[in-house]
Amino acid sequence: QKEVEQDPGPLSVPEGAIVSLNCTYSNSAFQYFMWYRQYSRKGPELLMYTYSSGNKEDGRFTAQVDKSSKYISLFIRDSQPSDSATYLCAMSVNDYKLSFGAGTTVTVRA
Amino acid sequence: DVKVTQSSRYLVKRTGEKVFLECVQDMDHENMFWYRQDPGLGLRLIYFSYDVKMKEKGDIPEGYSVSREKKERFSLILESASTNQTSMYLCASRGDRAGSQETQYFGPGTRLLVL
Numbered sequence: 130q131k132e133v134e135q136d137p138g139p140l141s142v143p144e145g146a147i148v149s150l151n152c153t154y155s156n157s158a159f160q161y162f163m164w165y166r167q168y169s170r171k172g173p174e175l176l177m178y179t180y181s182s183g184n185k186e187d188g189r190f191t192a193q194v195d196k197s198s199k200y201i202s203l204f205i206r207d208s209q210p211s212d213s214a215t216y217l218c219a220m221s222v223n224d225y226k227l228s229f230g231a232g233t234t235v236t237v238r239a
Numbered sequence: 240d241v242k243v244t245q246s247s248r249y250l251v252k253r254t255g256e257k258v259f260l261e262c263v264q265d266m267d268h269e270n271m272f273w274y275r276q277d278p279g280l281g282l283r284l285i286y287f288s289y290d291v292k293m294k295e296k297g298d299i300p301e302g303y304s305v306s307r308e309k310k311e312r313f314s315l316i317l318e319s320a321s322t323n324q325t326s327m328y329l330c331a332s333r334g335d336r337a338g339s340q341e342t343q344y345f346g347p348g349t350r351l352l353v354l
Contacts, residue, residue: 137279163342172243172329172345173282217281225270225333226297227343229281 132156135218135230143238148205152218152230155199159220159228162194164203167215167232176216177203208237242266243332243346250351258317260349262330269335271313272343273297273305275326282329288313289335320353327351 135152142148150164160181165173177192179185179201185192191204201220205212218230246261264271270289274282274297284297286305294305302324306314313332317324327350331343 133281135281165345170248170347172331172347174345175342178342219282226284226287227282229283231279231281 130155131231132228133218133220133230135233137231137233139234139236141236141238142208144208144210146208146237148203148208148212148235148237150203150205150216150218150233150235152201152220153199154201154220154228156220156222156228157196157199158222159196161221161224162192162201163219163221163227164190164192165217165219167217169214173217205235208235210237210239212237243330243344245328245330245346245349247349248347250349252317252320252351252353254321254353256317256320256353258320258351258353260315260317260328260330260351262313262315262332262346263311264313264330264332264344265311266332266334266344267310268332268344269310270333271307272331272333273303273313273315274329274331275299275324276329276348277326285315320351322353325351325353 164177167173189206193202215232217232219227272287273285288307330346
């Protein structure tokens with residue numbers, strides 16, 4: 130069993146829809162949770178960073194962490210074609226070595 | 240802005256060749272990482288370095304070695320390339336400021352094809 134599970138999709142939604150992405154994990158020692166966005170032929174870039182449980186909002190993006198369920202989510206409101214990318218969840222025990230999910234490919238149709 | 244550059248975007252090599260992948264960062268970061276990215280498997284850590292001349296094995300170091308002679312440069316070496324090393328290789332760097340929530344900054348990746 131992988132340490133971090135993420136549905137690879139692909140996910141296709143119309144412009145303006147809410148995109149919901151999630152990851153589950155098995156290591157209860159994870160404390161740092163991240164979402165990266167990766168455009169085609171580019172390296173990943175950090176989108177959201179959360180420490181421990183709770184919600185974090187940044188513009189159209191909301192990250193949620195539920196440590197009791199070992200489940201994290203990313204929501205994208207009012208999705209735009211420019212949000213089309215692969216979204217990778219990542220997590221860490223010590224904010225140093227990261228464990229990544231496989232990534233979910235999202236397409237937002239205009 | 241942090242900039243992480245990788246020497247090649249695309250490489251084609253033959254089985255058995257020695258392959259060098261170079262990574263340079265311009266932010267004076269202490270920590271550097273090499274990953275490979277494969278469909279369905281995500282990013283897997285090959286090696287990392289927390290200081291010049293220091294290196295640590297990641298999750299999949301077999302068939303790879305690394306070199307860090309200067310702080311800004313971290314090289315990944317495939318001693319004898321094999322077809323199962325065909326992959327996207329990503330380099331990352333990270334600072335080490337105490338008390339900060341530092342993140343890893345990634346380069347654009349090198350897509351390596353081993354024939």
